[in-house]
């Protein structure tokens with residue numbers, strides 16, 4: 001069980017975004033996906049969710065093929081995309097009910113997730129009225145609404161203030177205790193705080209894949225490891 005990626009490739013015209021990538025993630029692992037801008041992190045995450053179709057290779061989620069059995073794999077995955085697209089005109093509950101209806105969720109589940117992601121004090125507001133950190137919580141709430149086994153979070157704390165970063169990180173840590181998580185971030189403290197394993201991408205290829213302690217290895221810290229391996 002878990003995620004198995006074999007020889008995954010994706011090109012955008014002449015641009016190679018993913019160049020024959022292979023790795024597996026075991027159930028329950030919390031994996032940090034790192035890499036410079038344009039390394040291919042979002043492309044990889046979107047491929048695993050089935051949001052984009054790769055040009056080659058295979059992705060299996062709990063033995064199901066993302067390409068050939070998309071309904072089964074989508075049920076297993078919660079996704080917080082980069083830039084967190086939301087309907088700003090909707091109230092929080094209205095939006096979560098809308099998402100919940102599509103996924104056949106019970107009404108009670110909406111209150112559960114509102115509580116879980118710490119949205120309660122703002123839950124009467126329209127999404128467009130929320131601060132960035134609270135919008136991010138709404139994105140997390142929709143991602144966990146169906147209680148998926150796997151969470152894919154693309155830069156979940158991007159653009160938040162230091163307090164919101166810590167709070168969202170705490171929510172992810174809590175949720176991550178019972179789930180398989182793939183998390184992309186440019187914040188090295190976040191990787192240290194949340195992840196047990198680091199996969200480093202550069203120019204569409206994996207340049208390092210190891211437990212976090214091994215990744216740091218002979219380097220002073222994660223920043224230095226990142227810099228040395230990607231420049």
Ligand SMILES: Nc1ncnc2c1ncn2[C@@H]1O[C@H](COP(=O)(O)OP(=O)(O)OP(=O)(O)O)[C@@H](O)[C@H]1O
Nearest residue numbers: 012015016017035036037038039040041042043044
């Ligand atoms: N829709 C698209 N059309 C054309 N090229 C794209 C598209 N999406 C991504 N790319 C290109 O594919 C490569 C990988 O992009 P991707 O967004 O996956 O990188 P990333 O590691 O997530 O970057 P960042 O850290 O900046 O978010 C880049 O060269 C990017 O310009």
